[in-house]
Amino acid sequence: MALKKYFLLVLLTLIFGSVVTFAQERLLNKGNEKYEEYSFSPAIDIYKKVLDKGFVSADLLRKLGNSYYYNSEYKEAGETFGRLVKEFQSEVTAEDYFKYAQTLKSLAEYERANEIMFKFSEITSNDVRAKQFKSASDYIADIKKNSGRYQLKPFEYNSPYSDFAPSFYKEGLIFSSDRDTGNFARYRHTWNAKDFLDLYKVNADSTSKNKVLKLDEYVNTRLHESTSITTKDGETMYFTRNNLVAGKYKKDDKGIIRLKIFRATMMDDGLWGEVEELPFNSDSYSVAHPALSPDEKTLYFASDMPGTLGASDIFMVEINKDRTFGTPVNLGSNINTEARETFPFVTEEAILYFSSDGHPGLGGLDVFATKIKRKDFNGNIMNVGEPVNSVKDDFTFIFKEETRKGYMASNREEGMGYDDIYAFIEKEPLVFDCIQQVTGTVRDKISNQVLVGATVKVLNEENEEILSTITDSEGTYSLVLDCNQGNFVRALMEGYTPHEEYIGVSDGKPKIIDFYLERDRITAGYGDDLAKLLQLSTIYFDFDKYNIRKDSEVEIEKVIAAMEKYPSLRLKVNSHTDSRGPAAYNLWLSKKRAESTVNYMINKGISSDRLASEGYGESRLLNECEDGVSCSSVKHELNRRSEFIILE
Incomplete structure (x- = not known):
């Protein structure tokens, strides 16, 4: 039992x-x-x-x-x-x-x-975020350097709910909020259990003076409407909305209601109408957070469409004259990382501000800025620092250089609601000009002699010449470059093959580039002295010696390099002495020195049939320092020389 x-x-x-x-x-x-x-x-x-x-x-x-x-x-x-x-x-x-x-x-x-x-x-190791972290030795210190440029205060029309995405509209603002507007049967979004967002305006016209008004029903629906941007004439608005078709929301294959950008046109009655979705929207990915270029010919936005590097990237698309659109283009890996890049805004001075949690920041989403040059997005990415950025999410940054005023949103602890808008004044402008000094010398690759009067040019990535300079009496040059962009530095000299080096976007630290140019050809013929053409220093021997000294080896190596470069070159080594000592002994000594030089070159790999030698003793003096004439040691040295005469 x-x-x-x-x-x-x-x-x-x-x-x-x-x-x-x-x-x-x-x-x-x-x-x-x-x-x-x-x-x-x-x-x-x-x-x-x-x-x-x-x-x-x-x-x-x-x-x-x-x-x-x-x-x-x-x-x-x-x-x-x-x-x-x-x-x-x-x-x-x-x-x-x-x-x-x-x-x-x-x-x-x-x-x-x-x-x-x-x-x-x-x-x-290949992740953009990892590379940035490794290259930023102390990113917190760098952020601190940019901090303190802004003076913030809470937006006076914040609510206890979520207020964000401010956008300049006429004299006031349009912004997004889930504030209570009297709808007792409010919808809730399951992402964060908050109410759905609508667009509101304040101080934009006489009707919204000092009060917040909800935009009309052509724009706002029972789902989300958030970030917006309007043209300067106030006639066209681009805004973000959940995927809504014929009044009904539409989900993708995973059951997700995606975001899309819509365009609305101002009607004669002062209401927004003719709402249309943009052609590059999709039911399978999100397109959101529109921004316009200063000339309003380019639309910037965030998306996770195919080709996105991370959770979301920033893209741009051309707006044609007939209001159609080109093909969206990803701004590239300098802007976008494997994390989130979103909420773009472009100022009149072509400064792109955006939020990211992929670039080094203080925590959550931080606001970053970069200078756009001819739609080149490879400039330095700058964290705008505190107090705009905090340990929480900071986003939807907008700014006017003319007034130095702007707005942003954050979910920082001291706010009134879940997200709050903050007004700010820029007390000190961000410095985007990046100056880099590049210096160096231009030399002959074989002789190592400096080239005086060589031209050094700087060309941009479109192969357009930006500036140039000429080497001085010591063969040196100095240039100041814009390190917000990539540059080619090119050295040129008549009779030499040009050479160049590429300098990418950098942090502006000084750089040294020495150029060693190769001759196009040796412009010489039979009987010319290669030593003069290569500007060789005198090849010295110790008194009463004929072995090659260390300092002379350097010069002979230059002759060897020339013979290796020009396989058909044949030389005769002629050695000379000064007039001091018996003439017969000087003749013997000069022959031994010429033979020693040839043997050195043979031992270095030059074929013996390409070399000959002869000693002339004191028979071919270059000056008046013959027997019986008093001369300085310097003048005597001029006669102790070796020549490398071209035979073929």
Whole structure:
């Protein structure tokens, strides 16, 4: 009887355990379903319940951490990623490390964040973020240098809800908010369990003077409307909206309602109408956050369309005269990383501001700036520093150089709502001009002699000459370049083959480039002295010696280099002495010195049939210093020489 009770107890335990396991799996599957739909708020609730029931895995912690991360709940995200790294070390991915480092920055734990970023960079050496981290030895110090340029104050029309995405419109602003407008049956978005966003205006016209008014129903729907930009004449507006077709939202294959950019035109009655979606939108990826170039011929936006490097990239597209569009172009890896780049804005002076959590920052999304030159996006990327940037998300930055005033949004702790708009004044402009000094010498590659009067030019990447200079009496030059762009530095000299080096975008540190030019050809014929053509120094021998001295080896090596370059070149080495000493002895000594020079060259690989030698003693003096004439040692040295006469 007791045995039957035992088996019954075991059976009940197994059945109960199976029921519990099945319930956990069902709950976990539901959480994963919400996660895949980007419904992060309900996913968080479900994952927490699963954890409370005692089940944990690397995948669960990763998805819970990501859900917190994308909802900007960085404290909770940091705790979750920390647990993942501690408990499942072997299963931690590069992206886990990166997001963990970002959450630590948002908690101002920079030392620990750097430790995690080192681990990230070790396993992702080709990642743009890893390269930037390795090249920025002390990025916090660099950010501090740019800090203090702005004076911030809260926007007076903030609400206890979410207010962000300010956009200049006439004399006021259009911005996005989920503030309560009296709709008691409000829709909620499952990403963050917040109300859906609409567009509002303030101080834009007489009707919105000192009060916030919701834009008309042609623009606002029951789903999201957020970032916007209007043309200078106020007649056209581009804005972001959830994918809505014929009044009904449309999901992609994963059940996600994507974002699209729409264009609205101002009607005669003062209302926005003729709302149309842009042709490069898609049901399978998001296109959002429009911005216009100063001439309004280019639209910038953020997207995760094919060709995106990270979670979202910044793109541009041409706006044609007939209001059609060209093909979207990714701004490239200098701007975009494997993380999030979003919320672009371009000023009248062609400064591109955008938010990113991929470039080195203080935490969350930071605001960055770069100078656009002829649609070249390879300039320095500058973190604008505090107080615009903080350990939280800072984004939707807009600015007018004319007034030095602008607006931005942030979810920092001291705000009134979930997101808040801040007005600011720029007290000190950002300096985008990057100056780099390049110096060096231009020399003959064989003789190493400096080339006086050589031309050194600078050309941009379109092969356009920017500036040039000439080497001085010592063969040196000095140039000042714009290091916000790539440049070619080219050295030229008549009779020589030009040579150039490329200098990419840099941090402006001085650079030395020495050029060694090769002759096009040796412009000489039979009987010419190669030593003079190569501007060789005198080949000296010790008194009463004929072995090659170390200082002379350097000069002879230049002759050897010339013979290697020109295989048909044949030479005769003629050696001479001064008049001091007996003439017969001087003749013998000069022959031995010529033979010693030839033997040295043969030992270095020059064929003997290309060389000849002869000594002339004191029979061919270059000056008046013959026997019986008093001369200085300097004048006597001029006669102790070796010549390399061209035979063929």
